[in-house]
Ligand SMILES: Nc1ncnc2c1ncn2[C@@H]1O[C@H](COP(=O)(O)OP(=O)(O)OP(=O)(O)O)[C@@H](O)[C@H]1O
C-alpha cells in the first residue's frame with residue numbers, strides 16, 4: 001500500500017484548470033521524482049499536499065485513510081515537511097530564529113530557550129556539512145546558505161515525508177552531493193521524499209520512481225530504472241528534444257572587451273581575456289573557481305584589488321553596475337530567485353524594466369510596446385502566462401525565470417554575461433533560450449556564459465575558459481576539446497593556457 005496517495009486531484013486558478021484528475025502514489029522510504037515542464041503543475045500539486053492550497057476535488061490518503069488538510073499546519077501534523085521552490089527565510093532574523101519560527105523551544109517558565117535552539121540548529125546544519133553561526137543574521141548569508149536553512153527547517157521536524165521543490169538550484173556540486181548523501185540516509189530510515197528538479201542527471205542518480213506532469217495531466221509514472229532520459233524528456237515535452245551542438249558560420253569580429261590582470265585576493269587572480277564581436281565564450285569550473293565573483297567584479301557588483309577593463313579599446317572604470325551598463329555590459333545574475341524577480345510587479349513590468357530594475361529605466365515605454373514585447377517572448381520562450389498585467393507571483397518558478405531572461409535578451413548591451421542561464425528551466429525551453437543567445441551573437445553581440453555544466457558550455461560556446469581556484473587554467477577551442485579534458489582542467493590536474501583564436 002502506498003504511504004501517501006493523492007487521487008483524482010483537480011485544481012483551477014480563476015477558471016483556468018491547472019491540474020486534471022492527477023494521481024500520485026508515494027511509498028515508504030521512496031524517493032519519487034516529480035517531473036514536468038515549467039508551468040506543468042508540480043508546485044501546485046505539492047502546495048496541495050503541503051496544505052498551502054485546497055484542491056477543487058480529489059482525495060489525499062495517508063496510510064490508507066483519507067485526510068483533510070486546510071492549513072500547512074495540518075500537513076505538518078501528518079508528518080509532511082515542505083521545502084519550497086522560493087526561499088522562505090526572513091532576512092532580519094538570525095539563523096536559529098528562522099529555524100524555529102513558529103515552533104520556538106521554551107523552558108518550563110515559558111521563556112525562550114535560546115541555547116537549546118542554537119544547539120539544535122548547529123546539529124542539524126552539521127548533518128548537512130554546513131558550518132554556520134546560528135546567531136548570524138540571514139541577510140548576511142549567501143543564497144546557498146539560505147537554501148540550507150530551508151532544508152534544515154524540514155529536517156528539524158521528524159518528518160515522514162519531505163517535499164523538495166527544486167532544492168539544488170542555488171547549490172554547488174559539492175553541496176548537492178552532501179544533500180544526496182543525506183537524502184539516502186533519510187530514505188534508509190524510512191523517510192519518503194518527493195523530489196522536483198529539471199536536472200535529469202540528478203533524478204537518475206537519486207530517485208527510485210517518477211511521475212511526469214504535462215499541462216496538468218499525468219503523462220506517465222513508473223520506475224526510473226526502466227527509463228532512459230530521452231523517453232522521460234519526451235513524456236515531459238511531448239516531442240523529442242535534440243541534443244546536438246549549436247554550430248554556426250562565425251567570423252570573429254573586432255575586439256569588444258578586454259580584461260587585463262583582474263585580481264581580488266582569495267577570489268581570483270591574474271585574469272586576462274578578450275571577447276570579440278559576435279563571439280560566444282564560456283566560463284566553467286567547479287565550486288570555488290571564482291567565476292561568478294570575477295564577473296560580479298567586472299560588472300561593478302563587488303570590489304576588485306586590481307585590473308583594467310577596456311571596451312572597444314577604451315579604458316573604462318566600473319565601480320557600480322550603472323557604469324558597466326553605460327559601457328554596454330549587461331549581466332544576468334546567478335541568483336535570479338533572490339535578485340532579479342520583483343515579486344510586487346506585474347509580468348510585463350518585470351519584462352520591460354531595463355537593466356536591474358532599481359538602477360534605471362530605459363526611457364518611456366508605451367503600453368502597446370509592453371504588450372508587444374510580452375507577446376513576442378511569450379511565444380518564443382513558451383512562457384505560460386495569460387495576462388501580461390497579472391502579478392509575476394502568479395507564474396510558476398521557471399516561467400518567472402524566463403521573464404528575467406527575456407528582459408535581458410531585450411537589453412541593448414554589446415556584451416551580455418549570463419550566469420547560469422538555464423537554472424530552473426525545463427529541457428524544451430532551454431533549447432529556445434540557447435537559440436536566442438545564438439541569434440544575439442549573430443546580430444554581433446558578444447556573449448559570455450557562465451555555467452558549471454560542461455555539456456552546456458560545449459553546446460553553446462566557441463571558446464571555453466576553465467577556471468580553477470580563481471585562475472584561468474585552460475583556454476580551449478570547442479572543436480579541439482571534450483568534456484573529460486574540461487574536467488581535468490577544472491580539477492586543477494591539467495593546464496592549457498596558450499591563447500586561443
Ligand atoms: N497563484 C496563482 N494564480 C494564478 N495562476 C497560478 C498561481 N499559481 C500557479 N498558477 C499557474 O498554474 C500553473 C502551474 O504552475 P506551477 O507553479 O504548479 O508549475 P510548475 O510545474 O511548478 O513549474 P516550474 O517548473 O516552472 O516551477 C501555471 O500556469 C501557473 O501560472
Ligand SMILES: [Mg+2]
Pocket residue numbers: 042043044085165396397398
Ligand atoms: Mg514550480
